[in-house]
Amino acid sequence: MIYTMVMMMKHWLTTPIFDKLVAHHNKKPISFHVPGHKNGSFFAKKGASFFNEILKLDVTELTGLDDLHSPEGVILESEKLLAELYGAKRSFLLVNGSTVGNLAMIMAAIDEEDTVLVQRNCHKSILHALQLANANPVFLNPEYERQWGVAGGLSVEIVETALKKYPNAKALIVTYPNYYGIVFELERIIDLAHKHGIPVLVDEAHGAHFIAGGIFPDSAVSLGADVVVQSAHKTLPAMTMGSFLHFNSELVCLKQIEAYLHIFQSSSPSYPIMASLDLARSYIASFDEQDIDYLFKQISGFKDNLSKIPGIHVLAYPNGRGDLLKITIQAKGLSGFELQKKLEERGVYAELADPNNLLFITPLLKKGMDYPFHQLTAHLSAIMKTELIGKAGGYKRKELCFQPPAISGLTFGFKEMKNLKRRKIPIEDAVGKIAAEMIVPYPPGIPLLFPGEIISHDHIEQLQALILTGAKFQGSNDILKGYIYIY
Amino acid sequence: MIYTMVMMMKHWLTTPIFDKLVAHHNKKPISFHVPGHKNGSFFAKKGASFFNEILKLDVTELTGLDDLHSPEGVILESEKLLAELYGAKRSFLLVNGSTVGNLAMIMAAIDEEDTVLVQRNCHKSILHALQLANANPVFLNPEYERQWGVAGGLSVEIVETALKKYPNAKALIVTYPNYYGIVFELERIIDLAHKHGIPVLVDEAHGAHFIAGGIFPDSAVSLGADVVVQSAHKTLPAMTMGSFLHFNSELVCLKQIEAYLHIFQSSSPSYPIMASLDLARSYIASFDEQDIDYLFKQISGFKDNLSKIPGIHVLAYPNGRGDLLKITIQAKGLSGFELQKKLEERGVYAELADPNNLLFITPLLKKGMDYPFHQLTAHLSAIMKTELIGKAGGYKRKELCFQPPAISGLTFGFKEMKNLKRRKIPIEDAVGKIAAEMIVPYPPGIPLLFPGEIISHDHIEQLQALILTGAKFQGSNDILKGYIYIY
Numbered sequence: 001m002i003y004t005m006v007m008m009m010k011h012w013l014t015t016p017i018f019d020k021l022v023a024h025h026n027k028k029p030i031s032f033h034v035p036g037h038k039n040g041s042f043f044a045k046k047g048a049s050f051f052n053e054i055l056k057l058d059v060t061e062l063t064g065l066d067d068l069h070s071p072e073g074v075i076l077e078s079e080k081l082l083a084e085l086y087g088a089k090r091s092f093l094l095v096n097g098s099t100v101g102n103l104a105m106i107m108a109a110i111d112e113e114d115t116v117l118v119q120r121n122c123h124k125s126i127l128h129a130l131q132l133a134n135a136n137p138v139f140l141n142p143e144y145e146r147q148w149g150v151a152g153g154l155s156v157e158i159v160e161t162a163l164k165k166y167p168n169a170k171a172l173i174v175t176y177p178n179y180y181g182i183v184f185e186l187e188r189i190i191d192l193a194h195k196h197g198i199p200v201l202v203d204e205a206h207g208a209h210f211i212a213g214g215i216f217p218d219s220a221v222s223l224g225a226d227v228v229v230q231s232a233h234k235t236l237p238a239m240t241m242g243s244f245l246h247f248n249s250e251l252v253c254l255k256q257i258e259a260y261l262h263i264f265q266s267s268s269p270s271y272p273i274m275a276s277l278d279l280a281r282s283y284i285a286s287f288d289e290q291d292i293d294y295l296f297k298q299i300s301g302f303k304d305n306l307s308k309i310p311g312i313h314v315l316a317y318p319n320g321r322g323d324l325l326k327i328t329i330q331a332k333g334l335s336g337f338e339l340q341k342k343l344e345e346r347g348v349y350a351e352l353a354d355p356n357n358l359l360f361i362t363p364l365l366k367k368g369m370d371y372p373f374h375q376l377t378a379h380l381s382a383i384m385k386t387e388l389i390g391k392a393g394g395y396k397r398k399e400l401c402f403q404p405p406a407i408s409g410l411t412f413g414f415k416e417m418k419n420l421k422r423r424k425i426p427i428e429d430a431v432g433k434i435a436a437e438m439i440v441p442y443p444p445g446i447p448l449l450f451p452g453e454i455i456s457h458d459h460i461e462q463l464q465a466l467i468l469t470g471a472k473f474q475g476s477n478d479i480l481k482g483y484i485y486i487y
Numbered sequence: 488m489i490y491t492m493v494m495m496m497k498h499w500l501t502t503p504i505f506d507k508l509v510a511h512h513n514k515k516p517i518s519f520h521v522p523g524h525k526n527g528s529f530f531a532k533k534g535a536s537f538f539n540e541i542l543k544l545d546v547t548e549l550t551g552l553d554d555l556h557s558p559e560g561v562i563l564e565s566e567k568l569l570a571e572l573y574g575a576k577r578s579f580l581l582v583n584g585s586t587v588g589n590l591a592m593i594m595a596a597i598d599e600e601d602t603v604l605v606q607r608n609c610h611k612s613i614l615h616a617l618q619l620a621n622a623n624p625v626f627l628n629p630e631y632e633r634q635w636g637v638a639g640g641l642s643v644e645i646v647e648t649a650l651k652k653y654p655n656a657k658a659l660i661v662t663y664p665n666y667y668g669i670v671f672e673l674e675r676i677i678d679l680a681h682k683h684g685i686p687v688l689v690d691e692a693h694g695a696h697f698i699a700g701g702i703f704p705d706s707a708v709s710l711g712a713d714v715v716v717q718s719a720h721k722t723l724p725a726m727t728m729g730s731f732l733h734f735n736s737e738l739v740c741l742k743q744i745e746a747y748l749h750i751f752q753s754s755s756p757s758y759p760i761m762a763s764l765d766l767a768r769s770y771i772a773s774f775d776e777q778d779i780d781y782l783f784k785q786i787s788g789f790k791d792n793l794s795k796i797p798g799i800h801v802l803a804y805p806n807g808r809g810d811l812l813k814i815t816i817q818a819k820g821l822s823g824f825e826l827q828k829k830l831e832e833r834g835v836y837a838e839l840a841d842p843n844n845l846l847f848i849t850p851l852l853k854k855g856m857d858y859p860f861h862q863l864t865a866h867l868s869a870i871m872k873t874e875l876i877g878k879a880g881g882y883k884r885k886e887l888c889f890q891p892p893a894i895s896g897l898t899f900g901f902k903e904m905k906n907l908k909r910r911k912i913p914i915e916d917a918v919g920k921i922a923a924e925m926i927v928p929y930p931p932g933i934p935l936l937f938p939g940e941i942i943s944h945d946h947i948e949q950l951q952a953l954i955l956t957g958a959k960f961q962g963s964n965d966i967l968k969g970y971i972y973i974y
Contacts, residue, residue: 018534030859032847033838036696036767037724041858042850044724044766047505051726051763054541058727062836063828072964095728096583097753111905128750132619209523233755237524237531239538240545241582241757263615264751266584268720270728273757276538279531280523341550349549351520360519363529371528372517418598477559 012085012285016074017278020065021057021271034060034268054272068093068269069262078278085285086211086221088228088246090254092261093277095269098205099125101229101245103132103264105201106173108256109227110135113413114170117162121151122175123203124440124447131414131451138166139450141406145182148315148328149356149398153177153184156192162407163196171252175203176220179352180359181323183217190224199226199251206323208244209235209364212287215296215324221246227257235325235364238280242273287366294367299324302362302373309377311384315357327360331380333387333394337470346379354441355469356397398465410452412487417452420487424478427463430455433486439463439479441471455486499572499772503561504765507552508544508758521547521755541759555580555756556749565765572772573698573708575715575733577741579748580764582756585692586612588716588732590619590751592688593660595743596714597622600900601657604649608638609662610690611927611934618901618938625653626937628893632669635802635815636843636885640664640671643679649894650683658739662690663707666839667846668810670704677711686713686738693810695731696722696851699774702783702811708733714744722812722851725767729760774853781854786811789849789860796864798871802844814847818867820874820881824957833866841928842885842956885952897939899974904939907974911965914950917942920973926950926966928958942973 031038040055059065066073075093083091094101106129110116113136118126120139130137140158142151154174163169172193177183190200202220204210208230210219220228226249232238245261247254307314311332331339336353343350343358352359363371387394411434412420422436432454439449448466449459463479473479518525527542546552553560562580570578581588593616597603600623605613607626617624627645629638641661650656659680664670677687689707691697695717697706707715713736719725732748734741794801798819818826823840830837830845839846850858874881898921899907909923919941926936935953936946950966960966 015531015533022537027834030835030862032849032863033836034718034722034848035720035725035727036722036848036851037726038850038858042724042770042852042856044502044770046502047762047766050509050540050544051759051766052540053537054759055726057537060727063831067959070960070964096587097755099753099755100583103751123754125750125754132750231521231755233522235521235523237529238522239524239542239757239759240522240547240755241753241760263612263619264590266586266728267610267612268584268586268718268727270726270757270760272538272541272726273728275534276530279534279538283529283531344550347514348517349520361521361523362519363525364523365529369529371525375517376519472554473557477557 008285008288009084012081013282014081015275015278015282016077016081017271018275020074021059021275024059024062024065025056031059033062057272057275059271060268065271068095068265068274069267075274078274078281082244082281083246085281086219086244086246088221088248090247092245092247093274094243094245094261094265095241095273096265097233097241098123098203098229098231098243100261100264101243102126102203103129104257104260105227105229105245105252106130106171107133107260109171109199109201109252111170115166115168117159117166117169117172119154119174121178122173122447123205124438126173126203127438127447127450134414136409136413138162138169138407138409142178143184145318148180148182150180150354151178152182152318154189156185156188158406159189159192163192163198165407167196169198171199171201173201173203177204177206177217177323179206180328180357181206181326182317183322186220186225187218187223194224197251199249201226201252202228204228205231206234206326208232209284209325210323212284212364213289213292215292217321217323221248224248226252232277232280235361236280237283237364239273239276241270242277242280244277284364291366295365296324298365298371298373299327299362302377303327305373305377306380309381309384311388312380325362325364327362328357329360330356330397331358331384331387335395335469338395339383342383343376343379346383348376348379354471355465398469410450411454412452414452417487422485422487424483424485427460427479427482427484430484430486431457431460436485436487439473439484441466441473455484495772495775496571499568500769501568502762502765502769503564503568504758505762507561508546508762511546511549511552512543518546520549544759544762546758547755552758555582555752555761556754562761565761565768569731569768570733572768573706573731573733575708575735577734579732579734580761581730581732581748581752582728582760583752584720584728585610585690585716585718585730587748587751588730589613589690590616591744591747592714592716592732592739593617593658594620594747596658596686596688596739598657602653602655604646604653604656604659606641606661608665609660609934610692611925613660613690614925614934614937621901623896623900625649625656625894625896629665630671632805635667635669637667637841638665639669639805641676643672643675645893646676646679650679650685652894654683656685658686658688660688660690664691664693664704664810666693667815667844668693668813669804670809673707673712674705674710681711684738686736688713688739689715691715692718693721693813695719696771696812697810699771699851700776700779702779704808704810708735711735713739719764719767722848723767724770724851726760726763728757729764729767731764771851778853782852783811785852785858785860786814786849789864790814792860792864793867796868796871798875799867812849812851814849815844816847817843817884818845818871818874820878822882822956825882826870829870830863830866833870835863835866841958842952885956897937898941899939901939904974909972909974911970911972914947914966914969914971917971917973918944918947923972923974926960926971928953928960942971
């Protein structure tokens, strides 16, 4: 194999925040400060065994521990190591997930009424940011991956068309990779946007580990993106809500990003989460060629074994390029939701089910590390044996494809919507009405309908299909009861 | 002692979220989902001993674990128990600190250009919310506590005057108690505002434990406030960033609060933080009269011992009423910062130093629990012995009082400010100019100057005094170098 690995530097393995917290703890400090548990001395007894060790590091902005909102000590040091590793001008540790990174990068890049080009299958936090900024989003339809039955990435062509149609757009916002690990020609898209003087903001929530090397797709930072947000917690060994933001732009104002991060993140940020980000950066920086080789072999072997199970189909990435850590399968006669349920009954938990697919995320194994892949293989074999014996029928793969216009805006702006009245009607009566809520099938949390969009017949069909196959909808119980809010 | 205790119910001691997480862990689940550490199987080795136990609970929205953004299982159950305990119609668990609670309650209560009455010594998150909402804040000057040299609470009179002057105000935002535990006549203020049909939003960050009973000031929820935000992590045994929001209003829209919490909080909220909130509610719900008696005796005895140290003055609350857990002292010949430093050299960490004072937060001890109060007493005695021997002089208590107008607005609205140019000038040249940054001495994170305010001679004097005595300023290194941003 040929790798394009980042030349790792030894000091990238250091963990200044974690070390400082441990040093503080080792002094056996007496706390007369927040938090109320006082380094773990006070805590509900039944939680003690799980919490006691981490609470020793759950402190506040004491002398020497720096301040996330105005870093000049160990936090700045850790952020500098992060920026060096990823090749960014400036990187930030985030403690409120990629949600806060998306809010801050978008709010910083655009003003009220600005036109913004947005990949349609984006995370809801991107829509929220556009709503807060009172922007005018123009949605770009992603490519449809027929075999998977899911939305993929953006084509170069649609970006080209959109840039011509909206030369005054203030930003292009893309999601790379998608939830299933599918990537697209981001480098060409970035080049195109930059030729028009438009910054590219990337929600790379699922790609924090791409920096490890050439068996992974290129990191959006290295492809020239202006701002990139990554959920460190999703694929690196960090605590949930720990994320990164990387800045590399001549077009977006760094001070504005800092200002919005300050606004949107707790003024008492969690040190355990920050320390876990410090350790996670060190973990990924320690990956060498042997680790990558080992990881590749482990996961390839696992995928081969899965493929051999009768009735199980392991999906291949379009154009053969995607995230090694993600594995998506389809099972003969079973919907993704049904298969998920059967596996959970056996103690195996997948990342995401949709009508057709079940998605697994594998860990970032280093050389010599083990994971019970064989248990998943064994359980799947057992399930498929039962399912296939004497059974025809069962779930049939559905084409849930609906084709929104390639490029489309909202019928009402966010500001106008504020003054409109909402009401609830049965879903089947909603065709042609204006949606007054974001409809987000969950997971993966990608909006199917945006407030301000006209509800089409296709929308209704897809909604009803999702309800039938057992999808959940974030923020809305009404949908499951057959109701939708309109203006 | 006579208590006005909440009648505690046994089921308030239950911990549905924590229990469910433990039950999930006990099934020895195999994770093929986020986070990347896979229930703690993968984590940087040197962090393992601190992180391994908590990572077993650091999971995601798996079947049965509910969804913070659309709760209908264990999270909703925990929120219902919380609401019952505090006497709220609806309560929310927050994972991004009181910052997100303040943002959500304010954004939900007001629209663009609305006039809002705001206690001047508020947390920066309140200003951030007003800025995001493009509101017109009218600042109400708090009472000045001469002995403490700090801003206290609001007087009934100033609220009365403001309500007459601004009958169209859309909300009154107060901070109760202040950072030092000082309270004020909130009940009368709430009654006044409600007579004018104006909702009262309370930043009760430091009062989550007031629900425990009569030796504590009354909780803002029980005094009739519309929305109350509490930092559970500050005084209860919860993890940092764990907070509560309580809703009890006929005047504010609950759906709007839910919508903004959804926008401002991570779509991958931390289960350890949520579980710690569950356990913290159980902890405070378990307080009985004997616990309260014990706690009172412990802290009173400690305060008596502190008072006996030559040169140490333990401050008494104005009108004798304030938070038992907070202890503020002044030391002869030492500034608060100097005393803080000397204690830190001895391994004792206080909550907050200001030029005159040092503030300690004591833990919520239950009957039979110990805390090394005697060590603080011993260290303080030793320090004061050295300080007082043969020394006259040293730090003299400073009156850092500056009297802004009782009721004042911004010279520029938030929207106008967006289009103005900022520049940096030496502090001493700034009198009469319009501030272009929020100046927040830190801790306690209370703004001294707001963007859009005219900089007065008093502002400059207080700034220079703070710099001299070693204060830090959040989000700004320029101030310490003698520079300030103006329009």
